[in-house]
Amino acid sequence: MGDEVKFTGLINIPPHIADRMHEIDWTGGMLNLSYFLGLVSKHDANDLAPALKPLTKTEQLEIVWKLSPPERLVELQLTPEKLDHWVNIAGSLINCGKDYNPTGSVSVVDVFYAIPLRGSKSDWLNNQLKPWSGFSRGEPTYTDVPGQHYTLMDFDHVPQFQKIFRSRLEARGL
Known part of the structure; x- marks a missing residue:
């Protein structure tokens, strides 16, 4: 809009x-x-x-x-x-x-990634997550976060995730 x-x-x-x-x-x-x-x-x-x-x-x-x-x-x-x-x-x-099929683009995307449900982290990043670049007019960032797909928001990992997330917000001027 x-x-x-x-x-x-x-x-x-x-x-x-x-x-x-x-x-x-x-x-x-x-x-x-x-x-x-x-x-x-x-x-x-x-x-x-x-x-x-x-x-x-x-x-x-x-x-x-x-x-x-x-x-x-x-x-x-x-x-x-x-x-x-x-x-x-x-x-x-x-x-x-x-039915989800992303369209359009935004100025930039920040992708946070953890150990996937299956496969290697590098395969997950390179083959599954990097296609987000097609929806970003700027260079996306891909940030490795602690934990696995189902644990990255667990008690053990959320304090570190919160710090990483906040740093990306600050980097974007927010």
């Missing part, structure tokens, strides 16, 4: 995600979220998928609930109903990503 955009920050997400989003069904989304939340291990999430697919959503959630560490459920203040709601929100975000 003609306004100057001084900062566009992208956090560990590639511009072309639609294909990846089409690969994720409800069960996969629920297991990914459960893994991100620390309710199941990555190994368990991968192993559970085939056995859960024929079950109802309610049955799937009950199994994940039973496998979840009680102290983590308390820490997140989760109930089965809240977990179901959170899974539905995550599913809605996945559905949004299925």
Whole structure:
């Protein structure tokens, strides 16, 4: 609309995600979220998928609930109903990503990247994230941040991420 955009920050997400989003069904989304939340291990999430697919959503959630560490459920203040709601929100975000196709450009983008869900960090950066340069009229910055895709905003990493993020805002005059 003609306004100057001084900062566009992208956090560990590639511009072309639609294909990846089409690969994720409800069960996969629920297991990914459960893994991100620390309710199941990555190994368990991968192993559970085939056995859960024929079950109802309610049955799937009950199994994940039973496998979840009680102290983590308390820490997140989760109930089965809240977990179901959170899974539905995550599913809605996945559905949004299925039709996402970025267009246009901004003056510059700042891309923050962490260890990806799969593959190497350099492959993630060079093959998945660098295409953001096509949406930036200036030279984008790519900033390595601590943690993995699902932990970069965890208690252990957020203080450092906040400092890095703030420094990029300041570099953009904000």
